Amino acid sequence: MASRNISVSETSRPKLPRHTKLKFDETRQVWVILAPERVLAPDEIAVEVLQLCDGVRSVAAMVDQLAEKYAAPREAIATDVIAMLQDLADKGFLTEARESTA
C-alpha cells in the first residue's frame, strides 16, 4: 500500500499516486489534477514541479534543476518546493516511491 502521511524532504523521491492524474484539459485549456471527487487547477510552477515528480528524481535534484533554470537562490526554491509538495502529500495527492527491496 502506498504510504500516506509522508514527510517531504530533499531526499524524498515523490510521485503521483495511481489515482492522481495530472493532465492538460484541452476543453478549458488549463492543467488539471484529477483526484477522487476533486479537480484541482495547479498554477504553472506547480505543474512544472509535478512533472518532475517521477518517483526517481529526488527533491534535491528538482530544486537544483529549478534553481538553475530560474537563476534563483537555491534555498528559496527549496523552501517553496518542499512546502508545495508537502501540502499535496497531506491532501493525499502525492506519494513516495517505495524503497527498492530487491
Added chain:
Amino acid sequence: MSDTLAGNKTTTARPTDGLAVLEQTRSAAETYGIPLAVLLEVTHRCPLQCPYCSNPVELDRGSTELTTDEWKKVLSELAELGVLQIHFSGGEPTARKDIVELVQHATDVGLYSNLITSAVLLTKDKLSALADAGLSHVQISFQGNEPNVADRVAGLKDAHRKKLEVAKWTRELDMPLTVNAVMHRQNLHQLPDIIQMAVDLDADRLEVANVQYYGWALKNRAALMPTIEQIEETSRIVEEAQVRLKGTLAIDYVVPDYYALRPKKCMGGWGRQFFNISPAGKVLPCHAAESITGLEFLSVRSNHSIAWIWQNSEAFNRYRGTGWMPEPCKSCEFREVDYGGCRCQAFALTGDAGNTDPACALSPRHEEIFKQAERESAGSQNRFLYRNFAGGTLEADDHQERPHGA
C-alpha cells in the same frame, strides 16, 4: 450520494500552495460550458433496499437500461465535451455485467472513474479487474458500524460483513476509499463508531451525509427524521473528529436541511454545474428530478446531443438562474447564494417545483413543515418502507428495534 464538485464540497486552496480548486462560481454555460463531473446511474437494480434510497420511487426497469454500446457512446461523447470525471452509480452499478467494460471504455477515452457502490456484489477478482480497467476511486456505502443496525437498514442479510471485506480489498489494491455513511434517527447513535470504522478501514475520506428527504426518504420520513438534539450532537462529533483526524481521514459533512434556516444550494443551482444520466438515458439536472411531474427530460436516445440537451432543453432552462423565481426568492439578497434551494423538495412538499424550497425560513410553508418533521422525529414510528421495484415493502413488525436514545 455525492454531489462531488458541485459547489459546497470543494476545498479552498491556500494561496501559498500554487493550487486553486477549479470551482464553478458562475453559470456552467458561461464559464466552462459543461460540468467537470457527471454521475451515471447505469442501473436502478440493487440488492439493497435502503429506505432512503436517492433513486426515484418510479424505478427504471432493467429492460429499459441503456445497452453497453449506448453507455460507451455516452462516455465518448462526455469525454469529447470536456467532462473530466465519471461517477458510476446506480442502483448498484456492479449489478451490470458490463461494468468492467464500461470503466475500461471511460479510461480509454481519458475519463477519471469513481465507483459508488454498495459493494455486496463485488468479488476480489471483480474489484481487481475494475482496478486494472483504470478505476481510480471506490466509494462504499455503509448503513451502520455493525450488522444489527446496518443489515436491517439495508434490508439485506450479511451486507455489512461483505462491505467490510470489499473495503479491505480496495485498500489492498491501493485504490483510495471513501466511506459513505448515510445518517438518520435510527443510526446516528453509531456515528462515533462509524468514524472509527472508517479509520480502521484506512479510508481516505468519510462522507457523513444526513438523509435528504425526497423520494423514498420522504415516504420514510417519520422513521428516519433525527431530533434536533441528535443533529446538534452530530455536528459536535463531526467537528471534533475533523480536528482530531486531520491528515488521516477527511470528513465531509452534509447537514439535514430541515434543521437549517437557509436552504442548501442544491446541485450548485439547477442546471449550473451538474447533470446525471438515468439508467434509461434521461439527462437530468439532479438524480431526483424525475420526481417533478410536468417536466419533460430528454434522453440520450433522442436525436439531440448531450450538449444540446444541457444547453437548450426546456427542463434544464426552466429553473436556471434567477429569472423563474417567485417571491420571497426574487428580491432576496441570497438568491444567487442558494438559488432558492432544492426544486425537488419544493415540488414534493408544496406541489410546485417553482416555489421557494420550504427548507428556507422565509418560505411561507417552512413553519408548518418544520413543525411536522419535529413531531415525527419525536415519534415512535420506526418501521421502514423498503425500496424496491414493487413500490416498496413495509418492514415486518417484529424486525423493529428501539433505536438508542429515541
